[in-house]
Amino acid sequence: MTTKAAILGSGNIxxxxxxxxxxxxxxxxxxxxxxxxxxxxGLARAKKRGVEITHRGIRGLMDSPLFEEVEIVxxxxxxxxxxxxxxxxxxxxxxxxxxxxAAVGPFVVPVANLEQHxxxxxxxxxxxxxxxxxxxxxxxxxxxxxxxxxxxxxxxxKSAGPGTRANIDEFTVTTARGIEEIGGADEGxxxxxLNPAEPPLIMRDTVHVFFDGAHEGEVVDAIDEVVGRxxxxxxxxxxxxxxxxxxxxxxxxxxxxxxxxxxxxVTVFLEVEGAGDYLPKYAGNLDIMxxxxxxxxxxxxxxxxHE
Amino acid sequence: MSDTPVIVNDxxxxxxxxxxxHQYSVDQMVEIAAxxxxxxxxxxxxxxxxxxxGNSLNYGFxxxxxxxxxxxxxxxxxDTKLAALLLPGIGTISDIEMAxxxxxxxxxxxxxxxxxxxxxxxxxFSRQAxxxxxxxxxxxxxxxxxxxxxxxxxxxxxxxxxxYVTDSAxxxxxxxxxxxxxxxxxxxxxxxxxxxxxxLGLGVANTIIAIESGADRVDGSVAGMGAxxxxxxxxxxxxxxxxxxxxxxxxxxxxxxxxxxxxxxxxKRPVQTDGNAVMLGYAGVYSxxxxxxxxxxxxxxxxxxDILVELGRRRMVGGQEDMIVDVALDLLE
Numbered sequence: 001m002t003t004k005a006a007i008l009g010s011g012n013i014x015x016x017x018x019x020x021x022x023x024x025x026x027x028x029x030x031x032x033x034x035x036x037x038x039x040x041x042g043l044a045r046a047k048k049r050g051v052e053i054t055h056r057g058i059r060g061l062m063d064s065p066l067f068e069e070v071e072i073v074x075x076x077x078x079x080x081x082x083x084x085x086x087x088x089x090x091x092x093x094x095x096x097x098x099x100x101x102a103a104v105g106p107f108v109v110p111v112a113n114l115e116q117h118x119x120x121x122x123x124x125x126x127x128x129x130x131x132x133x134x135x136x137x138x139x140x141x142x143x144x145x146x147x148x149x150x151x152x153x154x155x156x157x158k159s160a161g162p163g164t165r166a167n168i169d170e171f172t173v174t175t176a177r178g179i180e181e182i183g184g185a186d187e188g189x190x191x192x193x194l195n196p197a198e199p200p201l202i203m204r205d206t207v208h209v210f211f212d213g214a215h216e217g218e219v220v221d222a223i224d225e226v227v228g229r230x231x232x233x234x235x236x237x238x239x240x241x242x243x244x245x246x247x248x249x250x251x252x253x254x255x256x257x258x259x260x261x262x263x264x265x266v267t268v269f270l271e272v273e274g275a276g277d278y279l280p281k282y283a284g285n286l287d288i289m290x291x292x293x294x295x296x297x298x299x300x301x302x303x304x305x306h307e
Numbered sequence: 308m309s310d311t312p313v314i315v316n317d318x319x320x321x322x323x324x325x326x327x328x329h330q331y332s333v334d335q336m337v338e339i340a341a342x343x344x345x346x347x348x349x350x351x352x353x354x355x356x357x358x359x360x361g362n363s364l365n366y367g368f369x370x371x372x373x374x375x376x377x378x379x380x381x382x383x384x385x386d387t388k389l390a391a392l393l394l395p396g397i398g399t400i401s402d403i404e405m406a407x408x409x410x411x412x413x414x415x416x417x418x419x420x421x422x423x424x425x426x427x428x429x430x431x432f433s434r435q436a437x438x439x440x441x442x443x444x445x446x447x448x449x450x451x452x453x454x455x456x457x458x459x460x461x462x463x464x465x466x467x468x469x470x471y472v473t474d475s476a477x478x479x480x481x482x483x484x485x486x487x488x489x490x491x492x493x494x495x496x497x498x499x500x501x502x503x504x505x506x507l508g509l510g511v512a513n514t515i516i517a518i519e520s521g522a523d524r525v526d527g528s529v530a531g532m533g534a535x536x537x538x539x540x541x542x543x544x545x546x547x548x549x550x551x552x553x554x555x556x557x558x559x560x561x562x563x564x565x566x567x568x569x570x571x572x573x574x575k576r577p578v579q580t581d582g583n584a585v586m587l588g589y590a591g592v593y594s595x596x597x598x599x600x601x602x603x604x605x606x607x608x609x610x611x612x613d614i615l616v617e618l619g620r621r622r623m624v625g626g627q628e629d630m631i632v633d634v635a636l637d638l639l640e
Binding site (some may be wrong): 148150152154157162165166167168169171172173189191192193194195196197201204206208210240241244253254255256257265267269 | 362363364365368369370371372375395396397399400401419421422424425427428429621622623624626627629630632633636
């Protein structure tokens with residue numbers, strides 16, 4: 001038996017999630033794609049694929065007879081919009097997977113803590129940069145003390161839709177929080193860069209982790225293992241280079257307002273090639289987000305069907 | 308040319324942070340800022356080289372917090388206004404709030420020249436907070452003038468008081484600088500500004516061209532103190548504008564003293580048009596990549612010029628310092 005789901009948001013992320021759910025999931029059945037722009041490409045595509053649509057936002061979904069059957073709602077709108085949607089969905093008893101940086105519910109990152117929040121009514125997928133990088137920070141913190149971790153996410157301009165662009169502060173703030181709360185770093189920082197090069201560049205993520213209490217070999221093994229586990233659901237996720245280590249013992253790292261830290265810095269170069277479900281393969285940032293959200297939605301659905 | 312005197316914005320204490328690996332002491336900043344105030348410079352910018360919240364492993368950590376720097380400089384400025392820089396994607400609105408708390412008058416919001424729309428929330432917030440708000444379109448050599456005009460119009464529509472043509476790579480030739488400033492001047496009702504780097508030795512010349520083409524604001528740094536071969540050297544610019552009979556209201560002598568006595572002695576690595584700095588302009592690479600590239604070249608024993616050319620070929624934009632080591636490792640193979 002399948003569980004019915006709806007997707008709020010017909011932009012890049014919502015549309016990619018639609019394609020993935022239809023083509024890759026045996027557990028979830030897409031009941032409706034919800035947009036606010038009748039001319040959006042995503043809604044047109046959904047119609048062509050035989051998916052029910054509305055351009056009247058969450059109101060359009062609630063007014064539809066399908067609403068009652070929907071058990072899981074994926075929100076791929078914006079942080080601001082999700083703050084309005086969250087209480088409505090909660091009241092209606094729908095489980096919600098939030099793909100915006102609103103962070104209403106607990107953060108989930110598949111390899112780190114996917115199964116800890118199966119009872120939550122609302123779970124948050126952090127950000128695309130968070131889904132790509134937090135697994136590495138988390139892996140290092142399983143074998144070492146991580147004092148500081150920082151990520152630089154570089155994405156192709158074409159893969160950043162209006163929602164991402166209008167919410168760039170939410171991206172950096174939410175990703176940094178995720179690095180701390182799920183990644184296990186004492187302090188996290190996130191930077192995002194949009195690059196308009198043509199042909200578009202594949203998503204790159206650089207993760208700097210400052211740690212002590214582990215040998216290089218242990219850290220390398222932990223990183224290799226986690227990269228393999230992420231690649232199970234995002235096949236285009238890989239190390240672009242071997243990790244680069246730098247000892248900071250004789251010359252400790254000085255962070256203003258915090259003081260000196262001594263330890264080792266490791267830099268991890270990741271490349272995320274998408275499956276090309278909706279946008280072309282350069283848009284690995286969409287893929288890692290929608291693939292992780294789909295996995296979470298499927299786990300929630302299995303929980304529901306057992307109830 | 309505009310009838311009102313051009314507004315002079317000094318970057319010694321922001322872009323100059325790049326040249327020092329972000330290591331000014333608070334006392335050094337205060338001494339330089341006081342001298343700039345003596346010289347009647349209109350605006351002094353103080354921030355991490357990569358803007359507020361630029362402190363990071365990727366760009367380098369500064370010696371003090373931004374709050375310490377801004378508070379200290381605020382106290383010694385009399386008529387001169389205080390500015391901060393912010394790059395959306397690195398810093399956030401909460402950093403602007405911190406800088407407002409420290410007493411800034413002006414905020415400059417910088418994006419890559421094709422990505423103006425990521426600055427909307429920051430420009431709108433800053434205008435609402437009553438700040439003099441500037442949009443900064445970086446790496447302006449990378450797109451044709453018509454596209455730059457479209458992006459400038461976006462920043463103006465969000466409420467910017469001034470939009471800059473920012474030649475972050477010091478790559479614009481003289482006609483290219485003229486064409487861009489003229490086009491923005493023609494298309495916009497708000498002010499137009501120009502910021503550049505001296506990588507091809509055109510720092511002063513292109514800034515004069517910008518003024519002649521109608522720029523309302525121009526940037527410079529004392530002794531060029533900025534990334535790459537530095538910014539337009541402010542004291543040289545003022546000497547030239549005086550010879551031209553252009554009124555700026557800025558005094559030459561205090562700037563000359565500031566350059567010779569305060570700033571140049573701090574330059575452990577001279578800020579000059581040497582081989583690697585010229586290559587930035589030649590290859591069209593973000594100027595603050597210079598020191599990071601030299602470090603990577605030494606560490607991995609590859610030619611820094613090869614790294615810079617490859618970064619230019621890959622069309623890397625401001626902020627992608629992480630790709631320097633990536634390129635160096637590729638060149639090793």
